[in-house]
Amino acid sequence: MLISEVSPTPTQTNYSAAIDALQAQFGEQLSINQTVREQHGHTMTWLANQPPDAVLTVNDKNDVATAISICSEYQMPVIAFGIGSSLEGQLNAPFGGLCIDMHAMDAILQVNNEDLTVTVQPGVTREQLNHYLRDTGLFFPIDPGANASIGGMVATRASGTNAVRYGTMKDVVLALEVVTASGDIVRTGTRAKKSAAGYDLTRLIIGSEGTLGIVTEVTLKLFGLSESIGSGICHFPTIEDACQAVMMTIQMCLPIARIELLDALQVKACNQYDNLDLQETPTLFVEFHGTEASVREQAQTFSDIIEEFGGTDFVWDTNEAERKRLWQARHNAYYASSALRPEASALSTDACVPISRLAECVSATAKDIEEAGMIGPIVGHVGDGNFHVLLLVDTNDPAEVAAADGIVGRLAIRAIEMDGTCTGEHGIGQGKQKYMDQEHGNAVMLMQAIKSALDPKNILNPGKIWPQPLVV
Structure with a gap:
């Protein structure tokens, strides 16, 4: 079957076993409460709410890696959640699965004043970061309006009011730490301002809407206050x-x-x-x-x-x-x-x-x-x-x-x-999938090939960018 072909909606027969395994590992960090689930299927548009089967609040990258490893074993979808400000249904769970709530991963890990860089966890919000930087003479310029999380801004390649001068997320992210579909933790990029070493995996992850990996750490460029x-x-x-x-x-x-x-x-x-x-x-x-x-x-x-x-x-x-x-x-x-x-x-x-x-x-x-x-x-x-x-x-x-x-x-x-x-x-x-072919033509096939290579079981945010999970 061609990469561009799609499969029918997957069954959820193994999800109860996956939830049992997650419950045994994480205890009270996991919730199957209906209200909590619906809150995490929230979307700031008129798309229907499609809640996940369970919500896991993670505290560190090891939690994320363990959770994805369990979901991979049971082929259970995984959707990352920041603060819920996305606008095109990126947070919905059309095939059920596990929502990984990143809000507790909100530490600012390292500020390098001399290099004008900062490393943060994905749950840090842009307002939180700039408040933290207020006495350094530095600031983070990407301003999409909503007080979005940095991880979510990476996932959607966020922009905003300052972009005309300072660029978008693709211009200010130097390095990422990402958990892959198999549960491995990998790092893309360094704090150096440029590199000619290998594929630019950092830019590949930016804007991938959680379909290629889940970001657990972000290194950003900062700018001096005028x-x-x-x-x-x-x-x-x-x-x-x-x-x-x-x-x-x-x-x-x-x-x-x-x-x-x-x-x-x-x-x-x-x-x-x-x-x-x-x-x-x-x-x-x-x-x-x-x-x-x-x-x-x-x-x-x-x-x-x-x-x-x-x-x-x-x-x-x-x-x-x-x-x-x-x-x-x-x-x-x-x-x-x-x-x-x-x-x-x-x-x-x-x-x-x-x-x-x-x-x-x-x-x-x-x-x-x-x-x-x-x-x-x-x-x-x-x-x-x-x-x-x-x-x-x-x-x-x-x-x-x-x-x-x-x-x-x-x-x-x-x-x-x-x-x-x-x-x-x-x-x-989910909202603009029908325009992908007209905008990108045959390049959509290349995108789907990358998705299939990095996520062969198609557990990472399936049903986004393309309407159905890919068959591999």
Whole structure:
């Protein structure tokens, strides 16, 4: 049978024996409580909850290795869980199995100030890490909005508001410790900034959504805090004008740290949710990092750029309290948008295109939402060509569900046809599997071959990225 073919849903006849073996090994660390199981099948979207058969809270890498060894023996699926903020069903257990909860593995193991690196366990959250680093003059820049765990951010190749300057998880992870499908503990990479020795297994694991191994330790790059940070906002007549201004900013190589787009509806939502009084038109939130002089220079250059595209009312400040208030409103965008229609379910989707196609893609998406009669604020890390749509849908209304599904599908295809991707940072999980072939073509076969080689029993997060477990 070809690698790309799939098998029927596997039976779970051996799972009770596996759970007995896990119970004997771990005792009270293992739970089969229905509520706990459903909490760990949680997904922040409208995909149905598919709980695992059991949840194991682990304390160290040896717990993870032992648990996977037992599951391998009984061919029981294994799903890693951080804090549950993924958006495409990565945490669901469509074939049952064991959820390994990593939250207790939250130690910051080593900070190397001279090398600008830190080594952490996967349960550490990004906010926890930056709080720990606050007196070192260093910080960890990847900021996906949610207070996600580092392990989860590795698994989904997370990005966020700072990515335009500091990159994404693939750019800041130096080394990983990973438990394989057989229960072996391996290390990929070192603290050196580069290597030409062998395959880049670190980048292979990053973004694999728990299908190739479970991360138990992460070594990250850190960055120095800037002498001065300036944040500001500006308004535009249309979304296209705002996007054109972003494109020019990037093409002129302005070293901007953050540049976020909020459409008029998203601004309205933020005003209501965070008690702001922003003008309800397409708006850019921006941030500049550097010396006091360079921040002023960047702000002036940006001001000159936006004038060409109708940008108005540009104000910026280095006041820390005002900056935090502004970015907290941006981080609350999901909840602010949901509050526009509290009775509805929120469907968050994203896409990413080359910066030259950004205005076209965002404008077409906004028109699509309007023509469908849906409520769907747009917000995005537009410096990377990445933006998000939050559709508010009555899931009991088949017409609304169909309309929302159509918008998501057309956005994915639109982005792919623009030589972009159906997801810039949410991942594939269960939600976007049907776009993999169109985006990657024959390369999907290579991905599946790697999966089969590293996980021959297909126990690591099966049913993700591809709809069924692979036959080996």
